[in-house]
Amino acid sequence: MAAPALARCMARTGVLPLGQAWGRAPRLPPSPLPAQRRAFSNNKVLVELDESAGVATMKFKSPPVNSLSLDFLTEFCISLEKLENDRACRGVILTSAVPKIFSSGLDITEMCGKSTEHYAEFWRAVQEMWLRLYSSNMVTVAAVNGSSPAGGCLIALTCDYRIMAENPKFSIGLNEAQLGIVAPFWFKDTFVNVVGHRVAESSLQLGSLHSAPEAHRIGLVDELVPEEKLKDRATAVMQQWLALPDHARQLTKTMMRKAVLDRLVAHREEDVQNFISFISKESIQKSLRMYMEMLKKKKS
Ligand SMILES: CC/C=C\CCC/C=C/C(=O)SCCNC(=O)CCNC(=O)[C@H](O)C(C)(C)COP(=O)(O)OP(=O)(O)OC[C@H]1O[C@@H](n2cnc3c(N)ncnc32)[C@H](O)[C@@H]1OP(=O)(O)O
Secondary structure, eight states, rough: OOOHHHHHHHHHHHHOOOHHTTTSSSOOOOOSSSOEEEEEOOSSSSEEETTTTTTEEEEEEEETTTTTTHHHHHHHHHHHHHTTTTTTTTEEEEEEESSSSSSOOGGGGSSOOEEEEEEEHHHHHHHHHHHHHHSSSSEEEEEOOEEEEEEEHHHHHHHHHEEEEOOEEEEEEEOOOGGOOOOOOHHHHHHHHHHOHHHHHHHHHHHHOEHHHHHHHSSSSEEEEEEGGGGHHHHHHHHHHHHOOOOHHHHHHHHHHHHHHHHHHHHHHHHHHHHHHHSSSSHHHHHHHHHHHHHHHOOO
């Protein structure tokens, strides 16, 4: 691949190949030192690590809508990898610093009118984000504090647990079909693993965006809480998960997710080529352009 974002990411962070990350020694519980907080930030995400609790909070901060651009995905992977390699961190809470939006999904402008090389680089970055998060040794909790269509929903689905603010105006779902595009098999597999085949089948075909209460009813999110309680509830859930020995939880997670992860790892390049040929079609480009125009018109 021609100087892809992930190659840069690996060069900068010394990231291990995915398979090796699984074989990593179990995390140690944090040492009983006085409470210590560390923070690091880049253009797209802000990370605060509470060393005494062993928990990091990663806040998406890419206004206006936290769209998953190539830059965002690269910075996300770098931050996640830093935490993954930090023995003081056993869990991460993903949330948004942008009011009312968790993430608007893949950045549509990255999929419109670009070169084949760009599509390949972008798609590899999307794959990498999912592979790293789905196989993370850390406990991952999504604190969904806003709308979360498509790729934004995928991020939440990829976590171990989802808590959503109970605002009925917030929606979540894999709405790709509404854009005239198709969620790839690993989006679908992740969705099926959370909500089951029947719900996933109709929701995916209709490209449904579910209101927060409906998302809870179909099991897309695990619980709803008032927005002002979201942070505290995510912290409490995290403590509950971290009360268990890491090695038992990690091995169980690996067992539950391995088949789905292995499927993409085995077909990664094929999946990139499939994305390129699909997204390059003139009919698909036209659908995406029309969708972007519709978003703009909605504003005026
Ligand atoms: C073989 C496999 C092939 C393909 C697989 C591809 C899988 C794709 C996965 C995806 O994630 S596709 C993206 C799907 N996302 C959406 O449908 C969300 C679209 N956005 C919205 O619905 C809304 O913007 C909102 C997130 C609900 C926020 O609404 P709000 O009213 O607050 O903001 P507004 O609509 O005015 O948007 C502000 C600004 O941001 C631009 N925008 C919004 N979403 C995206 C996006 N996903 N990518 C790029 N840009 C986006 C929007 O156009 C506005 O821009 P402007 O200020 O310049 O007009």
